Amino acid sequence: MFDVVFVEPESPGNVGFMARAMKNFGLNRLVLINPCHIGEEAQCHAMHAQDVLENCKTYPSLSQFLEETGIDFKVGTTGTAGGSYNVHRIAVTPEKLTDSINLDSKVALIFGREGDGLTNHEIDLCDVVVTIPTSNDYPIMNISHAAAVIFYELYKKVKLYPIGDVRESSRQEREDITRYMDQILGDLDYPPHKHQTTLTIFRRILGRAFITGREAHTMKGVFRKIKDRMIKDHVKDK
Amino acid sequence: MFDVVFVEPESPGNVGFMARAMKNFGLNRLVLINPCHIGEEAQCHAMHAQDVLENCKTYPSLSQFLEETGIDFKVGTTGTAGGSYNVHRIAVTPEKLTDSINLDSKVALIFGREGDGLTNHEIDLCDVVVTIPTSNDYPIMNISHAAAVIFYELYKKVKLYPIGDVRESSRQEREDITRYMDQILGDLDYPPHKHQTTLTIFRRILGRAFITGREAHTMKGVFRKIKDRMIKDHVKDK
Structure with missing residues (x-):
């Protein structure tokens, strides 16, 4: 008191x-x-x-x-x-x-x-x-x-009250986004070393950005869609 | 900037x-x-x-x-x-x-x-x-x-500026004070378990008190004097 x-x-x-x-x-x-x-x-x-x-x-x-x-x-x-x-x-x-x-x-x-x-x-x-x-x-x-x-x-x-009802994203959620980016980079035919460097940078940015669960959900949706679209177009081109 | x-x-x-x-x-x-x-x-x-x-x-x-x-x-x-x-x-x-x-x-x-x-x-x-x-x-x-x-x-x-010119006391400085207390307790003929418990409490208090170097110096002087006086009187009594 x-x-x-x-x-x-x-x-x-x-x-x-x-x-x-x-x-x-x-x-x-x-x-x-x-x-x-x-x-x-x-x-x-x-x-x-x-x-x-x-x-x-x-x-x-x-x-x-x-x-x-x-x-x-x-x-x-x-x-x-x-x-x-x-x-x-x-x-x-x-x-x-x-x-x-x-x-x-x-x-x-x-x-x-x-x-x-x-x-x-x-x-x-x-x-x-x-x-x-x-x-x-x-x-x-x-x-x-x-x-x-x-x-x-x-x-x-x-610490009686958390800020709003925000839940931080889990490591798994951020990794899910990174995995989509991995597939996207693969489809872009990046040379392996550039692929890896880019993926590392991307992962780091996600890690530093204090992403919430909600934001991770949204980003996951976006990158999944990008990946699906690219692979579909790629198949079509061939 | x-x-x-x-x-x-x-x-x-x-x-x-x-x-x-x-x-x-x-x-x-x-x-x-x-x-x-x-x-x-x-x-x-x-x-x-x-x-x-x-x-x-x-x-x-x-x-x-x-x-x-x-x-x-x-x-x-x-x-x-x-x-x-x-x-x-x-x-x-x-x-x-x-x-x-x-x-x-x-x-x-x-x-x-x-x-x-x-x-x-x-x-x-x-x-x-x-x-x-x-x-x-x-x-x-x-x-x-x-x-x-x-x-x-x-x-x-x-952290451009420390607070004033305060230096925190070292572990050794606090232990010096505790050692005097140990001798004082010995001279008080405390039973061993009470001696140890009291010493532990004293040490804990010093640890939690954020004592500065200056304060430790002063306390060391006080407890050394208490110890010297007690032992002298004790010898005289005998």
């Missing part, structure tokens, strides 16, 4: 964006610590995540929230990872966080103020600090962008 | 957010297709990515951009992946995209209108379509959030 905690948000728009990003990734428990006024602008940015905003809980301080709720694992976030010599802010990547997190425990994902992030004191309350690898030219992300990336990485682990 | 193409953006704020997310992940070539007016609101949301906004290029249509520039690989994006029976929109995840992309080629990452995304015609111009796995309850992400997630996933592949 995940609580998303936003400490002293300064802009209602960002609270709305945060709510939307949460709902996009199946999260719905928003906690605001001593927030700015949450009005129409937050609702506008939340779009279809009004329920997340309406059900959010408010606490006067992060330490009070942590004392009153039985959080098992506190994850801080920072845009300024410390390097080796700022021990408060030694941070892991979202991927490493996801590897280590126990989805059955009560987890708080804690985001800081838009301008200043979490204080060292707040960071010290956390069990782990996470940061997103970014360009040295401009490392600081918008808070809701950073949240979306972390939610996305966690959601990949949860 | 990556061009980030935003087709008919409707809100200047989103163009600014897009520029910021780009710069966060080391991207700087923004292309706008028939955009809304880009003024102060875009600049405000771009924060420290003004250069990305200033250097952006504008084209009247996606097809004209693709004709005039030698893009090798066109990546469309969609929030409504098609499932098996909308063949236009059969999509891969950002991870799969990243696996397959050739970083030496000229790639266009193409994002559609905030409201309606890319048209089927525009999607058909693409070599691959990418979508982010999201909750069925609210699958449609804010455009700049979606862009940030895709940029993040690509950036992980590029």
Whole structure:
């Protein structure tokens, strides 16, 4: 169970964006610590995540929230990872966080103020600090962008929903298509080495193309028809 | 080389957010297709990515951009992946995209209108379509959030910059700490089975804790001191 905690948000728009990003990734428990006024602008940015905003809980301080709720694992976030010599802010990547997190425990994902992030004191309350690898030219992300990336990485682990109802093609299905191409190349009287090279290239392309079952079915039909037609015409010519 | 193409953006704020997310992940070539007016609101949301906004290029249509520039690989994006029976929109995840992309080629990452995304015609111009796995309850992400997630996933592949100057601890460093704990447990006269179980738990905790070299150094010092002190006191007691 995940609580998303936003400490002293300064802009209602960002609270709305945060709510939307949460709902996009199946999260719905928003906690605001001593927030700015949450009005129409937050609702506008939340779009279809009004329920997340309406059900959010408010606490006067992060330490009070942590004392009153039985959080098992506190994850801080920072845009300024410390390097080796700022021990408060030694941070892991979202991927490493996801590897280590126990989805059955009560987890708080804690985001800081838009301008200043979490204080060292707040960071010290956390069990782990996470940061997103970014360009040295401009490392600081918008808070809701950073949240979306972390939610996305966690959601990949949860994997509650596959994308649509797509089934990937099987190796056999791709081989069936390649076999038709083999017969087609044979009928084209390609010299053997060119035949083999071409077939290999074709097979590789199919392999790299993430073909779905449906697409494989269609391609198989097409190449079977091409092959049938060519062989028929070939026989006719003779 | 990556061009980030935003087709008919409707809100200047989103163009600014897009520029910021780009710069966060080391991207700087923004292309706008028939955009809304880009003024102060875009600049405000771009924060420290003004250069990305200033250097952006504008084209009247996606097809004209693709004709005039030698893009090798066109990546469309969609929030409504098609499932098996909308063949236009059969999509891969950002991870799969990243696996397959050739970083030496000229790639266009193409994002559609905030409201309606890319048209089927525009999607058909693409070599691959990418979508982010999201909750069925609210699958449609804010455009700049979606862009940030895709940029993040690509950036992980590029891996131009490590996080800060952090070096992970070596196995040997963690074992050094564990050896001190072993001696400490011996001095505590733990029964052998309890000694072994406790040591195993300790070793596991160190292994899961993503300890850096600096942290390992510190911990080693602490446990060495504990051990020295205990053994000294023990000798004194006798």
